[in-house]
Amino acid sequence: MLEKTFQHGALEEEHYKKWENSASFAAKPESNNAPYAVMMPPPNVTGSLHMGHALNMTLQDILTRYKRMKGFDALWQPGTDHAGIATQMVVERQLDEKGTSRRDLGREEFLNKVWEWKEESGGTIVRQLRRLGATPDWDRERFTMDDGLSAAVRKVFVQLYKEGLIYRDKRLVNWDPKLLTAISDLEVEQRENKGSMWHIDYPIEGEQAQTIRIATTRPETMFGDTAIAVHPDDERYKHLVGKYAMIPIANRLIPIIADEHSDPEKGSGAVKITPAHDFNDFEVGKRHDLPMVNVFDIHAHMNENAPDGYQGMDRYAARKKILEELENLDLLADEESVVNSMPYGDRSGVVIEPYLTDQWYVDAQTMAKPAIAAVKEDKIKFVPKTWENTYFAWMENIQPWCISRQLWWGHRIPAWYGPDNDVFVGADEADALAQAREKYGEDVELRQDEDVLDTWFSSALWPFSTIGWPDETPELKKYYPGDVLITGFDIIFFWVARMIMMGMHFMDDIPFDTVYIHALVRDSKGQKMSKSKGNVIDPLELIEKYGTDALRFTLTAMAAQGRDIKLSEERVEGYRNFGTKLWNAARYCEMNNCMPQPGFDPSSVSYTPNKWIITELARTEQAIEQALDSYKFNDAAQAIYQFVWGSFCDWYLEFTKPVLSEEGDKADEIRQTTGWLLSQIVTLLNPFMPYITEELSEKLFEEQGNGAEGFVFQQQWPEYAESLQDQDATDEMGWVMQFISEIRSVRSDMNVPAGAKLSLIVKDSAAQTQERLNLYEEIISRMARLQSIEIKEDAAPAGAIQTVVGEATLILPIADIIDLDKERARLEKEIEKLSSDIKKIDQKLGNKKFLDNAPDEIVNEQHTRKSNAEKLRDKLSAALKQLEVA
């Protein structure tokens, strides 16, 4: 006998262990089954499970389980990402607590420490994925710094270098002065800040006391100015172009040039040009061949190019001092409050400096072309499609991708430098040495580039590097391209776009044909979850409290396309209740000996309620299938929820309840049907709620010898013949349900005590109705709490309430209970509603244009609706009249 409720905690762990020990999540490349491949977005090895992961992984798991049950050879490829900066920061923080640092340890020792940390703590996230019930092929778990993946990274680097698609360049990068590394554009967040615009006068050379006024938000970079620019058409400054201005304090002369970059409308119309510290100015500098004067060191402290007294000063301290000094020189004309957007490092949170350094770049513009085409040509489809706009907008304006990072943790760049700084790029040092020997004619000492690659460089290779590339493995052959990538919109640029670029280049094919972009999980108020706001909902806490199934189902039910999820605990509780409902229905089945029988054939049933519920089941399965095939996860969840609770529990089990105490063929058929239905529900619900369904299957089907060998997810996904759907049965049971609901509704409106059993008189009934009443008298009487049903054509007795189902009038004589006023009000209200409906329909039918233009079926439909409404109104009016007489 099942316990009273499903105890999720211990059972979940127990089931997961059994699943995993059986190695049954494994892909089978040697099988002939069609492949279904999903690449798990590798979570950061430093990470722990957050709500976004929970959603992302749940959806992938549902698809994987579903396709696996449908007979596909499913590969869900798991793994983790080495997360360069994030991981290095974690370990550095630990070193800091011990009063040491990575520089104290040295590169090799530090990397040992990171690996040590990874071995000890890197497993958190994958353990948590297990709690979520995720079923990737764990034996194939990869890490972006595995030997195989690292080899793939080197090969890609070397090849792109040889093709000229990777190059070294000195240009402005986004420099993080806290982490002391370059970062890519994508790792920079623009944030709006209140700041100041300072207006500063620069004296003009040779013009006594004449100045040119510039406006800047960054006075501390003025020592790096190499020009002042005015717009070529700006009449105010035409006479000054070609002259020289003097940088105050530094007293260095710079030319006044004409360039369209300066906007006459903004500030004074003259701007200082600091090519080494501003992206726009860098372009101006290149156009005019200006010198690039860098005034900061790597910490964004003033360097030797700043005047004495400033060197070594922090950028903001220097700003303050410069402003004071300008004030004293009477050259600070104005300070204006402005809101400007400033670049921040997404990891360090400090203001990023545009900084002139040598870095490695990928020619993203070239690589983006085939990647854009793949989406344009619909080889890759985004779901929802609107994300394609986002993709194109970025890809079509893509900038060179800075891939070098001044870190230690990551893939070290496979480039070596000779004594004259010539670079040799090769798969390993031997390769580089060989190249060097060729060049120098002798062995020389080479020094490897100190930098590592952007983490996203290796994850961009994930769809093929994890399955063996560059080797021609069976896996690579079978699972590339994959089927769907499920991820959040926040990494479309970081990851999705780059996978497409790398896939197109190295595999000459798309990495996946569908990109499903899921919602962002917010808190119940719609706020983005963040540690600093303290509104983070921990999926593990919800799992603890309500069970994995409840959390999974909640996320699934809320995963509507194109809308963020506002997660509230009440919803999770509600879906936990859904599990309990199913659990209790299963207990009921167990108590009544309704278990699946071998050889049961759903097409053989003859009792109409059985035919009806089988029809409903078949339609539910179709709905789930259709929903999952089009990534409408919420529709799939709703379909199964509605079937289990709304059809199976609320109606079917109630219809059949009394028969189960009987013996005989009918009772037998119901028992078999009920048992079969339970087994079908367990199967259909399994991808969504794997634990409770597994537990039911094990306890009820397996242990008690009622079929079902192995785990539920190893079973076949059910397919129901179209012929199982019986519209007549649907109509008939629909009528029964309406009949019962109608009586219940009237009873409730009239405050008839639930315990009171009423007599029912049915008037004006057609033969079919009488036949149905005869067939379902017992069911209707019980569920509508009637003591008798009588078919009579006499006028309704005094003090009866009346209602209508189809052509028949239902009369409930309850003179002793009835509240006449209340009944009158109820009838009047209904009649009023009907009259207004009829009026609306009349308006339509009286409109010639409508009759001329609307399709016939629509016009006919309106006629039918009108006539039905009229019949109903007439009957209710008669009832009302009867009431007045009484």
Add this chain to the structure above:
RNA sequence: GGGCACGUAGCUCAGUGGGAGAGCACUACAUUGACAUUGUAGGGGUCGGCAGUUCAAUCCUGCCCGUGCCCA
């Protein structure tokens, strides 16, 4: 400043060119019946506003208002 979403019941959200839906919340009634982690019933919405297209608009188009996000 440019772009993309979204605005439907108290809340969270589905949905559709032709009769406004679900869950939760709320109200009433029901307590040892598989299930109170329940059942039955009920109330509640000019589908953000204004115009246009159409025989017909909550749905399509435009503008406006509001909210959120991305990019500059």
